[in-house]
Amino acid sequence: MKLWLARRRYLIDFTLLALARRKTRNLGLLLVYTVLVFMLASVTLYSHALRQEAARVLANSPEVIVQRMVAGRHDLIPPGYIEKIGRIRGVQTREARLWGYYYDAVTRANYTFMVPAQGAPAAGEIVVGPALERSRGLAKSNGISFRSYSGKLHTFVVADVLPQASELVSADLVLMSEESFRAFFDYPAGHYTDIALSVANPLEVRNVALKLAAALPDARPILRDEVLRTYASIFDWREGIVLALLSAAILAFGILAWDKASGLSAEEKREIGILKAIGWETGDVIKMKFWEGLLVSLTAFLLGFVAAYVHVFHFAAALFEPVLKGWAVLYPRFQLTPQIDGLQVATLFFFTVVPYAAAVLVPIWKAAITDPDSVMRW
C-alpha cells in the first residue's frame, strides 16, 4: 500500500514536472478549456436557476384563467359572462381581472397596467414596478402623466414603488384603481380582461377546465399547469440553440485536443520510449499521461464552473444580458437564487472531463506499446 502510494506520488510529481516544462502551451490549453466549461456551465446554471425560480414563484398564480375568444383572438369578458360560468364544483372563487398594456412613447417601453383585486390604490394614485421607477425616475409621491389611447392626458401620483426584490415578476407593473383604469383606457363598463378561478383541489383543475369548455365554447381556460409547463420549457429552446452553437466550439476544442494528443510530437514519442527503456512500465507511462489529462481537464472544469457560478449568481449573468434583453427597454434587475442541480453538474463533468482524458489516452496507448528498443535507434 505504501509502495503503491509512493509510486502514485512519483507519477504525479513527474506529471507536474512534465506539465511545467511546456508552460505556455499547457496554460493556453487550460485557458481555452476553462472558457469552454465556463460558457457551458453558465448557460446550464442560469437556465436551471431561472426555471426553478419561475416554478417556485408562479406556483402561486391562479389555478385557472379564463379568456374569451372572438374570431380566434383574446377579447373582453362582457357583462353577465362570469355568471354564465355558473356553479362548477370545486371552484372556490371567480374573480374578474382588469389589466392591459400601455406603450409609453417617452421611454418607448411597454408597461403592464393592472387593477389589483385587493388593496388597490386610491383613484388617481398608482403603484409602480421597480423598472419604471428607474426608467422614468419616479419616486414616492411624484406625479406622472400618461397620454391615454384616446389622446387625453391623465396624471397620477405615485403612491408606492413595488419592492426591488420582486422585480422578476413586477418590473413593468403599474397598479391603479378600477375607476382610473376604466377611465384611462375608456374600458367599457361591466367588461373585464379575463377571469381568474381558484380551485382548491389540484386534481379537479382538469375537470373544471373541461366543464368550462362545455359551458362556454368561446372560453379558453389557461391552467396553471400549462403556465408552469411553459416556464419549464422556457429557455429549453435557446439553451438548445446556445448549446448547438457551442457545440461548434466544443468540436473545435475536440479537434484541438485530438490533434494535440494523436499528433503526438516526435519529442513526446521519444520521451515515452526513453521512459520505457529506463524501466517504466507501459502502465506507468499511460497512468502518467492520464494524470496529465486529468489534471488539466479537472482544473479547467473546476475553474470554469466556479467562474460560471460567480458570473451567474454574483454578476447576474451579465454576459447573457444583451441576449436576454432583446429589444426590451425595461429589463428587470434580479439576482437569481442559486439552484445547482447535481445531475447537471455531473453531466457537465462527464461531457467535459472524460472525453478529454480519453482523447489524450488513446494515442498515448498506441505510442506506449511500441517496443522500447526503438530508443537505441535514434
Place this chain on the structure above:
Amino acid sequence: MFILALAGAAFAACFVDAARLRAAAADDANGMAVLVAQLRLTDLALFTEARYTRHPSQADLHSAFQDHPLALEHFPTGSLIGPPAGLTNPVVKVGAGDTATSVAK
C-alpha cells in the same frame, strides 16, 4: 497541484455560497410569491417588448407564432421562448387548444 486544490476548494465553496444565498433570498422569494398570489400574476416580467413575450402564457393562441410554430420570432426574444406546448403537441392540452379547434370543426 496547488491550483487544483484551490479550484477544488472554490468549487466546494460554490455550494456553500449557494446554500447561503438561498437562505438569504428566502424572504425575497416569499415576498415575490405573495405578490404573485395577491395580484394574480401569471408571468415573469423578463421580456417586455411585446404582449406575447411579456405574457407568454396569456398570448393569443395562434398569433404569436403566425408563420410556423417553430419559426423564429420577429423579436429577438422569440428565439428565446419556445412555442407553447399546445402548438407542437396538441394532445397535452385539454382546455385551450381544443376549444379553438373544436369550434373550427
Place this chain on the structure above:
Amino acid sequence: MIELHAIRKAFNQGRENELWALDGIDLHIEAQKVTALRGPSGSGKTTLLTLVGCLARPTEGRVRLAGEDISGLPECFLTEIRRRRFGFVFQQFNLIKGLSALDNIILPAYPTGRPRKQLLERAEELLARLKLGHRRAAKVEWLSGGEQQRVAICRALINDPELLIADEPTANLDTHLAKEFMAILEGLAGEGRSILLSSHDPLVTESDVVDRVVEMRDGRIVDER
C-alpha cells in the same frame, strides 16, 4: 551472467525488406568484466545490446540471465528486469529535456517507489562522484556533451544495476572527453561492476580497461580477443 544461445533477430520479418540483423550468436557475457562489442555500423552491435538489455526479444534462440531463460517472458517482466538489473547509457544520451539533471537521474527509480530521501541521497552521491554536483539543478539541454553523458551515467546507476550497458559511448565525444569517460569506466570496473559496451572507437576497444573484445560483422561473431 548472461548466456546467449543461437540468437537470431529479424526486422520486418515476412516483408520484402526483411533483414536478419543477428544471425546465430552464441555468447557468454561474464560478470564483473568489461566486454566490448566491436564492428562496423550495421554489424548488429546495437541489436545485440537491446537483446541483452531486455529492450527487445530475439526472433530465435535463448537468452539466459543467471541461468534463467528470459527470452520468452512477457513485456512487464522484462521491464522489471531491465529496471533492477541493467543501466543504460545511450549513444544520444536520451535525457528528458526540460528537466534538471537531478530529476533526470532519479527518473528510473520512480517505479520502484523508494523513499524520495533515499533517492536524493543516492543521486547526490553519484553526482559528486562524477564531479557534477554544481550542475544538479541545471536543465539538461544547457549541459555540455560530456556533462550530459555523465548525467546519463548517473541515471544508469541510480538503481544500482548489475550490468551497465553503453551504446557507442564515445561517439559524440572529443578525444579529451572520451578519455575522461574511460577513466570513469575504469573506476566502475574497479568496483567490480559488469559492463557491456559497443564501439568501433579504438580508444575504447584498445583500452586496458576492456577485458574482452568481441568482433562482429554481418550479424555474426567473427573474432574474439
